[in-house]
Amino acid sequence: MNRSRAWRVSVVAGVALSAVILASVAGWAQESVAVRAALVKDNLPAEDPTAAAWSSAPVSEFPLSPQVHWAPRIQEVTVKSVKVRGLHDGQQVSILLEWADPSEDPDDAAALEFMVGDKKAHFAHGQPMGQVEGGPVNIWFWKNKDAKVLDMNAKGFGTLKAQDQQDVKGKGVYQNGTWKVIFTRSLSTPDAEDDAQIKPGDFINIAFAIWDGKRDASGDLKEKGSQKAVSSWWYFRAEPPPDYSGYLYAALAVGLAAGFQFVVIRKLKKGSSS
Amino acid sequence: MKGGVLLKGAILTVGIYLFLKLALPLFTAPLPASLIFIYLALTVTGIVIFATLSGQSTEAFFGPISRFLSGEGQTGAMKTARLLVLVLFPLLVGWQTYSSTAPSDQPPAENRTIHPAPPGEFVGLSNPIPNTPENVMAGKGLFAAFCSPCHGNFDGKGPAARGFSPPPANFVDPGTIAQLQESYVFWRIKNGGVGLPIEGMPWKSAMPRWEVELKDEQIWKIIMGEYDGAHQKPRTWE
Structure with missing residues (x-):
């Protein structure tokens, strides 16, 4: 009983x-605030959005809004959220975006945005802020029909410009109503003025934008330019190599504490027997 | 009487801890853990000094501790308790060391000030638009056209809200416009997110700078419609 x-x-x-x-x-798991690019030893799937290695990469999902922050606005967009995975091998980083889109169109497009350097930048193309001196943003822009990624900068509306030095590679694959687009770049570049620098262990700011390149009945693009699905800033981190020093310090502390106990008890026993 | 000083000291320490942790916050802000630690360290120091003033009281204080630790003549539960203490103490020290040296893998903490101080020129303005049913109605119409995509039905849950962090303000919540004067709301609409000072993290805000697209008069009407629709009253100087 x-x-x-x-x-x-x-x-x-x-x-x-x-x-x-x-x-x-x-x-x-539901509340993603950061993309965490896991460290892989080798075989970074830098140009293969469908590689098996991606299935083991941690996934984060971020909701997207229709861009209503500045004109021309859009009130409804096709893409409601984007799944993001990252991997790096200590030299290069690959970021995989995945989103649902009912149709493949030549003008389907996606972009990643980063702050550059230490200055904060507004998520809307690094537009000027009233009381804070902002910095530029680095934008990696992929478009289906161009089949490549443009490495760009902006510091305010109307200033978006492709860099002379193009550092980002990319590729998109459309399968079963889903886009998978990969962006690959070296973690660091010599051009720290224009390029986001990714140092393993550090959190940097990242934002996303996606365009559904579908045309309406009159042949006009439904989403183009500032009329797109967007997010504001989230975090991105390339995971650092595992650091076991914490365990070492803890083991040392356990040893010291046990030694201290041993000495004290021996002293007490001696004292009580004398 | 044996072990009395030790027991009293332990009870006093626990009592002071409970007082600092639970009773004091009823009258003032909760104490930071570091301050509680300092107070407890002072308490323990005081008790030890008091207990070791004479040889007799020293023995009464330390005797039970050293008999427990040396383990002589112990049986049953006491023996197990001693063993447990001897195993747990080094583990606790190890855990403390680990948690204080392990590198954080969490994103940086964000201390965003939600209602930072407005610039001087936006302090103390009053709504120049007469509060008539027509103006309130016009304000609600402008709100529906320009604000509701994010702020929804005054509740911050519009169809465009989901991708933005921080989320659009919920005006029905008593912590937003009910706490603010109309002149403050006027500043926030006119200059938008990018007008915030650094502690407001302007780089994250999706609030448009409406001065580019709306006249002051329209903004004042929106404010009127917003308070009415959210069933809130602006804060005033009493």
Whole structure:
């Protein structure tokens, strides 16, 4: 009787505990605030959006809004959210965007945006801010019909310009109503004035934009220019190599504490026996 | 009487901890953990000094501790307790060391000030538009056209809200426009997110700079419609 009751209590407690853990993990997975590019030893799938390596990369999902921040605005967009994965090998970083789009169109496009340097930049093309001196943004822009990525800069509306030095490669694959587009660049570049520098371990700001290149009945593009799906700033981090020094320090501390105990108890025993 | 000083000291320390942690915040802001640590360190120091004033009280204070730790003549529960302490203490020290030296893998903490101070020229302005049903109605119409894509039905849940962080303000919430004067709301609409000072993190805000597209008169009407629609009253100087 007693035993079966104890058993039941422990089953209930176990189920409750698992539920709490599951709920907290699920809640955490829904609330992406950062893209975490995992470190891979070799075989970075730099130009293959469908490589098997991507399935093991951690995924973050970010909601997208119709761009209503500045004119010309758009009130409704096709793409409601984007899934983002990242991998790096210590030299190059690859970022994979994945989103649902019912049709493949030549003008389908996507962009990543980063702040450059230490100065904060507004997510809307680094537009000027009233009380804060802002910096430029670095934009990596992919368009289906161009089949390449443009490495660009902006510092305010109407200033978007492709760089002379193009550092970003990319490729898009459309399958079963889903776009997978990859952007690849070296973590660091010599041009720190214009390019976002990615140092493993540091969090930098990232934003996303996606255009559905579908045309309406009169042949006009539904989404173009500032009429697109956007996010504001989130975080991006290339994961640093694993750092085991914390375990080493902890083991040292355990050893010291145990040694201290040993010495104290030996002293106490000697004292009480004398 | 044996162990009395030790027991009293322990009870006093726990009592002071509970007072600092639970009772004091009823009257003032919660104390930071570092301050509580300093107070407890002072308490323990005081108790040890008091307990070691004479040889007799020193023995009464340290005797039980050293008998427990040396483990002589212990049986049953006491023996297990001693073993547990001897195992847990080094582990606790190790855990503390680990958690204080392990590098953080969390994004930087953001201390965004939600309602930072407005520039001087926006302090104390009053709404020049007469509060008539027609003007309130006109304001609500402008709100529907320009603000509702993000701010929705005054609740911050418009169809364009989802991608923006920080999320658009919910005016029904008593913590937003109900806490603000009309002149403050006028500043926030006119200069938008990019008009915020650095502590407001202007680079993240999707609030448009409406002075580019709307006349002052339209902004004042929107404010009127916004308070009416959200069932809030602007804050005034009493």
